[in-house]
Amino acid sequence: MRATDATEETRSGTIVLLCLASWAIPGAGHLWLGRRAKGLIFLVALPVMFAIGLAIRGRLFPFDFSDPLVGLEALADLGIGVPYIIASALGYGAGDVRAVTYEYGNAFLIVAGLLNLLVVIDAYDVMLGRK
């Protein structure tokens, strides 16, 4: 009984770690699970999408929930993981509302984060043997 509990706890811990790794580094969860091709595609495609969003003057939104849409956009931006933290630390993502590509940039940044959250869910499903 105790051995089963310990095994279950270890498995839960591994799942949490896998999800955290998959969120922090896009594709890391799939690489961990041995799905190299998928992991590498996510590892390249999602950060590139995020970088394009920054390059065309998109904005990393502040966590201001007095305006719910801004707060939700900030959460979506954060979905990309470490690239968000690096970009914020380096001062990127101020955004330029006068740029013609501003809205496109926001779409790239937000969707990159949301896609990475889908990738996390996919890694979770693979770990549980559902896929």
Add this chain to the structure above:
Amino acid sequence: MRSHLLLLALFAFVVSLVFAVIAKDDAREQLRFGGMMFAGFLAAAIVLGWLMYPFPL
């Protein structure tokens, strides 16, 4: 890069790629699914663009 069409195509490509890789396991199916999705994105954007053309903003 300021071309809206090019940015739209780039956006559609990346989204289609990620969805195809998530949804399908076989390379052929991924290519088919991703291609259909990419074409759907472009076709929908162009058709909707023309439909909205007469409306002033």
